[in-house]
Amino acid sequence: MIYDDVVAPILDDMLTGMNCTIFAYGQTGTGKTYTMSGDEKHINGSFAHDAGIIPRVLYKLFSALELEYEEHSVKCSFIELYNEDLHDLISLNDDPVVNNKKIKIFDSTSKRGGITIQGLEEFYIHSADEGLKILQRGLRKRQVAATKINDFSSRSHTIFTITIYTKKSSSSSSTPSSEIFKVGKINLVDLAGSENISRSGAENKRAREAGMINQSLLTLGRVINSLVDPKSSHIPYRESKLTRLLQDSLGGHTKTCIIATISPVKDDLEETLSTLEYAYQHSNK
Numbered sequence: 001m002i003y004d005d006v007v008a009p010i011l012d013d014m015l016t017g018m019n020c021t022i023f024a025y026g027q028t029g030t031g032k033t034y035t036m037s038g039d040e041k042h043i044n045g046s047f048a049h050d051a052g053i054i055p056r057v058l059y060k061l062f063s064a065l066e067l068e069y070e071e072h073s074v075k076c077s078f079i080e081l082y083n084e085d086l087h088d089l090i091s092l093n094d095d096p097v098v099n100n101k102k103i104k105i106f107d108s109t110s111k112r113g114g115i116t117i118q119g120l121e122e123f124y125i126h127s128a129d130e131g132l133k134i135l136q137r138g139l140r141k142r143q144v145a146a147t148k149i150n151d152f153s154s155r156s157h158t159i160f161t162i163t164i165y166t167k168k169s170s171s172s173s174s175t176p177s178s179e180i181f182k183v184g185k186i187n188l189v190d191l192a193g194s195e196n197i198s199r200s201g202a203e204n205k206r207a208r209e210a211g212m213i214n215q216s217l218l219t220l221g222r223v224i225n226s227l228v229d230p231k232s233s234h235i236p237y238r239e240s241k242l243t244r245l246l247q248d249s250l251g252g253h254t255k256t257c258i259i260a261t262i263s264p265v266k267d268d269l270e271e272t273l274s275t276l277e278y279a280y281q282h283s284n285k
């Protein structure tokens, strides 16, 4: 239902050449990873019954591309942000020292501005199955980290990015034929557990983690606030790596959607409800 109501229209926008972002936001254990990835196995050439948004986007994307475009290419990347450090989840290089040091974010030197991410590996994929394999590889890598650091997944953000390049010929009786090239992008973001924001009394490592999550989720909130406020002249992308990474996909001619996951068995529903209320008020912007 969420795919049909929320994600399908955004995928259509991406196919028209937009930069789009979907966030899963909520407390630990409320279903963010289930919503974004879910069951990531492929069954009989399609996604599983309990597949999340990423596998569904991959299959629907390839069927749309094969049906509607003469030429297309698709690439994807999968990155994790933990304590403001970036980790490539699908790099074939497993040396953690090399992996952790090599990803850097720079201001792009192109006239259009934006950012360049140096050192992040991107893989061309030719089918949804190939995309699913990349997702599985990244989730496995994240799992390995999770067994080393207790409760790791709830304290890191992940971004699965799909970029498409398409070519279509257009011809009508009144105009000469021409070729239309488009580039679209979709970021599928599984955010760190939002309850870390209010984690008080934390010490040492936990305090550092909570501080970083605080910084990135609060900056994300501030960036979205500034983008929807016509009076705001400054967008604070630079205050966290999460917003810096997504800088090109927020604001301007882009589309952003936040899916808030809530669970009635969790204590602190107040914060999630106020987020939902805020999101609702801004939903048309």
Ligand SMILES: Nc1ncnc2c1ncn2[C@@H]1O[C@H](COP(=O)(O)OP(=O)(O)OP(=O)(O)O)[C@@H](O)[C@H]1O
Pocket: 026, 027, 028, 029, 030, 031, 032, 033, 034, 035, 153, 154, 155, 192, 193, 261
């Ligand atoms: N809608 C759902 N239907 C069935 N099971 C679900 C649903 N949502 C979540 N779950 C199950 O609940 C558990 C926690 O979900 P999940 O790991 O997605 O939470 P999370 O918000 O990503 O947590 P964390 O912040 O710790 O990463 C998992 O075992 C998941 O399979």
